[in-house]
Amino acid sequence: MKNENLYNYILGIADNSLILGQRMGELCGHGPSLETDIACTNISLDLFGQVRSYFQYASKIAGDNRSEDDIAMLRKEREYKNVLLVEQPNTDFAYTMARQFLFDVYHLAFLSELQKSTDLTLSAIANKCIKEVSYHERFSSDWVKRLGDGTEESKAKMQDAINYLWTYTDELFHQTEADKIMVSEGAGVDVTKLKEAYYKNVGDLLEVATLEIPESKYFQKGGKEGIHTEHLGYLLSDLQYMQRTYPNMEW
Amino acid sequence: MSEEQIRSLENQFEARIARDEKIEPKDWMPEKYRKTHIRQMSQHAHSEVVGMLPEGNWITRAPSLRRKVALLAKVQDEAGHGLYLYSACETLGISRDELYDQLHSGKAKYSSIFNYPTVTWADMGAIGWLVDGAAIINQVPLCNTSYGPYARAMIRVCKEESFHQRQGYEIMIKLANGTPEQKELAQDALNRWWWPSLMMLGPTDAESIHTEQSMKWKLKRKSNDDLRQQFIDQTVPQAELIGLTIPDPDLKWNEEKGCYDFGEINWDEFWQVVKGHGPCNKERMKARVGAWEEGEWVRDAAMAHAEKKQERKQKQAV
Numbered sequence: 001m002k003n004e005n006l007y008n009y010i011l012g013i014a015d016n017s018l019i020l021g022q023r024m025g026e027l028c029g030h031g032p033s034l035e036t037d038i039a040c041t042n043i044s045l046d047l048f049g050q051v052r053s054y055f056q057y058a059s060k061i062a063g064d065n066r067s068e069d070d071i072a073m074l075r076k077e078r079e080y081k082n083v084l085l086v087e088q089p090n091t092d093f094a095y096t097m098a099r100q101f102l103f104d105v106y107h108l109a110f111l112s113e114l115q116k117s118t119d120l121t122l123s124a125i126a127n128k129c130i131k132e133v134s135y136h137e138r139f140s141s142d143w144v145k146r147l148g149d150g151t152e153e154s155k156a157k158m159q160d161a162i163n164y165l166w167t168y169t170d171e172l173f174h175q176t177e178a179d180k181i182m183v184s185e186g187a188g189v190d191v192t193k194l195k196e197a198y199y200k201n202v203g204d205l206l207e208v209a210t211l212e213i214p215e216s217k218y219f220q221k222g223g224k225e226g227i228h229t230e231h232l233g234y235l236l237s238d239l240q241y242m243q244r245t246y247p248n249m250e251w
Numbered sequence: 252m253s254e255e256q257i258r259s260l261e262n263q264f265e266a267r268i269a270r271d272e273k274i275e276p277k278d279w280m281p282e283k284y285r286k287t288h289i290r291q292m293s294q295h296a297h298s299e300v301v302g303m304l305p306e307g308n309w310i311t312r313a314p315s316l317r318r319k320v321a322l323l324a325k326v327q328d329e330a331g332h333g334l335y336l337y338s339a340c341e342t343l344g345i346s347r348d349e350l351y352d353q354l355h356s357g358k359a360k361y362s363s364i365f366n367y368p369t370v371t372w373a374d375m376g377a378i379g380w381l382v383d384g385a386a387i388i389n390q391v392p393l394c395n396t397s398y399g400p401y402a403r404a405m406i407r408v409c410k411e412e413s414f415h416q417r418q419g420y421e422i423m424i425k426l427a428n429g430t431p432e433q434k435e436l437a438q439d440a441l442n443r444w445w446w447p448s449l450m451m452l453g454p455t456d457a458e459s460i461h462t463e464q465s466m467k468w469k470l471k472r473k474s475n476d477d478l479r480q481q482f483i484d485q486t487v488p489q490a491e492l493i494g495l496t497i498p499d500p501d502l503k504w505n506e507e508k509g510c511y512d513f514g515e516i517n518w519d520e521f522w523q524v525v526k527g528h529g530p531c532n533k534e535r536m537k538a539r540v541g542a543w544e545e546g547e548w549v550r551d552a553a554m555a556h557a558e559k560k561q562e563r564k565q566k567q568a569v
C-alpha cells in the first residue's frame with residue numbers, strides 16, 4: 001500500500017470509535033432510565049457515524065476494493081488498533097460512564113488538535129465530530145459527578161470503576177510508529193502533548209465529584225499494537241457475525 | 252356536584268367531541284374517559300419501550316455499518332416515542348413510575364408482537380415492513396382522536412413510523428434481490444412475522460370489547476377487521492413486487508369485493524401470547540424489570556445529587 005502510514009493512522013483513530021460504539025450499542029433497551037437509554041444509543045450512533053467517515057477514507061487510501069464494512073468487520077483480532085480502555089465491558093452503569101468519561105476527555109482534546117491536521121479529510125472529519133464529542137463529554141462528566149456525589153452506594157461504585165479503568169488511561173498517550181511519522185508530516189496529533197492537560201482535567205472533575213484520584217503507577221497497554229484484553233474477541237464475534245456467516249453479500 | 256350537573260357536563264363534553272373539538276388536560280372529563288385514555292396511551296408507550304428489545308437484539312450484529320446506524324436510529328426513535336407517550340399520559344394525572352409499576356407487575360399490557368423472537372437479520376426487515384406497517388394502520392386514525400396530547404403525539408409518531416416502514420421494506424428488497432441464501436432469509440422472516448402481524452390489529456370484531464365507546468371518543472375509528480383488511484390489501488402487492496410469497500394458501504383476490512380473501516387466523520395462538528405465554532413474554536418482562544431494578548441505585552444517586560445541589564444553592568443564597 002502506498003500510503004500505509006496514513007491508513008494505519010486512520011484505523012488507530014477509527015477503531016476507538018468502532019469498539020466504543022459497539023459497547024454502547026449493547027445497552028440499548030437495558031439502561032437505568034429511558035432518558036439514559038436514548039443518550040447512550042445516541043452516543044453509539046454518533047460514534048458509528050464517525051467510524052463510517054474514517055473507514056470510507058481508509059478504503060480510498062487502501063485502494064484495494066475493500067469497503068468500509070470489510071475494514072470494520074473483516075480484520076483479525078490482532079489487527080484492531082483500539083486502546084484497551086474502550087473494549088472494557090459494561091460491568092454496570094458506573095463502569096459504562098467512567099469508561100465514556102475517561103475516553104471523552106481524551107477524544108475531545110484529540111479532535112481539537114486533529115482539526116489542525118494538514119490532511120484536509122482528517123481535519124474535516126474532526127471538525128464534524130467535535131460537536132458530538134463535546135456533548136458526549138458533558139454527558140459523561142455529569143454522570144461521574146452525579147454518581148460520585150450521589151449516594152454512598154453510587155460513590156463506591158463510581159470509585160471502583162475509576163480505579164479499575166485508570167490502569168488503561170496511560171495507553172491513550174503512547175505513540176505508534178504510524179503516529180510518529182504522521183506527526184512529523186504535520187498530519188497527525190502528538191498525543192504525548194495531550195497527557196498533562198488530560199490528567200489535570202480528569203483530576204479536577206474527579207475532585208468536584210468528591211472522588212479520589214487513583215495513585216497507581218501501574219498501567220496496561222497493548223491495544224494500539226493489537227494485543228488486546230480477553231474481552232475483545234467476544235465483541236468481535238458479534239460485530240463480525242453476519243459478514244463471516246454470509247460472506248461477499250450486500251445488505 | 253349533583254348527578255344532574257354531572258350529566259349536563261357529560262353531555263357538553265360529548266357534544267364537544269362530536270364537534271371535533273380537542274379535549275385538553277385542564278378540561279373537565281368523565282372519569283371513564285380519563286381511565287380509558289390512561290390505559291390505551293400507556294399500553295402504547297409500553298409497546299414502544301418493550302419493542303426496543305427485539306430490535307436492540309441485532310444492533311451489535313448488524314451486517315454493515317450503514318444498517319447498524321439505521322437500526323440504532325430506529326430503536327432510538329422508538330425510545331423517543333415511549334418518552335413522548337408517557338409524557339402525554341402523565342397529563343392525565345398519573346406518574347411515569349406508576350405506569351412502569353403497572354407494566355412490571357403485569358397489570359398493563361403491551362403489543363403482543365414483541366413477544367416473538369428476532370432470530371435472523373431478516374427479522375429487522377420484516378419488523379419494519381410489517382410491524383411498523385401495521386402500527387401505522389392502527390395509529391393514523393388516532394391523529395384525529397379527541398384527546399389533544401394523544402392526537403399531537405400520534406402525528407409526530409406516525410411520521411417516524413412510516414420512515415421505519417420504508418426502511419424495513421428496503422431491507423427486504425435488498426435481501427429478496429440478493430443471493431439465494433438472502434432470499435431464503437427474507438422469505439423465512441415473512442413466514443414467521445406474517446400471522447403475528449395480522450393479529451396485531453386486534454381480535455376479530457365479534458370478540459372485541461370497548462369498541463362502541465372508543466368509536467365515540469375517536470380512540471378507535473375503524474373496526475379491527477377493517478384495519479386488518481386494509482393492511483392485507485396494502486401489503487400483499489408489496490410482497491409480490493419483490494418476489495416473496497405470503498404464507499397463506501387461502502389468500503386470493505376477490506374481484507367482487509375488491510379486496511383479498513385470506514385464511515383463518517390462529518386465535519388460540521393470539522390469546523396464548525396475550526395471556527403471557529408467547530415465546531418471549533417472560534424474557535421481555537425479565538429484561539424490563541431487570542433494567543429497572545438494576546438502575547435503581549443510579550436513579551437514587553441522580554436524585555440525591557440533585558438535592559445536594561439544590562441545598563448548596565439555597566445555602567449560597569442565604
Ligand SMILES: [Fe+2]
Pocket residue numbers: 299332386408412
Ligand atoms: Fe408505535
Ligand SMILES: [Fe+2]
Pocket residue numbers: 299328329332408412
Ligand atoms: Fe414507535
Ligand SMILES: [Fe+2]
Pocket residue numbers: 329383411412415
Ligand atoms: Fe417504529
